[in-house]
Amino acid sequence: MMVIISYDVSTVDKSGQTRLRKVAKECQNHAQRVQNSVFEADLDYSTFLKLKDALIRLIDEEKDSLRFYYLGNNWSRRVEHVGAKRGYNPEGVIII
Template sequence: MMVLISYDVSTTSSAGRTRLRKVAKECQNHAQRVQNSVFEADLDYSSFLKLKDRLLKLIDPEQDSLRFYYLGNNWEKRVEHVGAKKTYNPEGVIIV
């Protein structure tokens, strides 16, 4: 299933900047960055729940926010891209 993850982490303190780096790194490990604080994750439900749990443990809910948009398996009909930044095919070939 495709999930769009966005976050806003307060960076007014060094602890906030550390949280921001950790949240970004966790997202990069499991999803594709499509904007500065926006990631697309094409994961099975179990993997998504693990990622969500890790992210919830990293943020400070008093200062930060996370948003999860559940696009499901038919996500291609729900996403429209316009602009210079090239898109990618999450179901395509990945070269490591």
């Protein structure tokens, strides 16, 4: 299932800067960055739940926020891209 994950982490203090790096790193481990604080994740449900739990544990719910947009399996009809940084097809071929 395709999920869009966005976050806003307060970086007014050192602990916020650390949280921001950890949240970004966790997202990069499981998803594709499409904008600075926005990731697209094409994951099975159990992997997504683990990622969601890890992200929730990393943030300070008094200062930071996470948003999850569930696009499901027919996501390609629900995403429209305009402008720079062409999108990618997470179901396509990946060459390493």
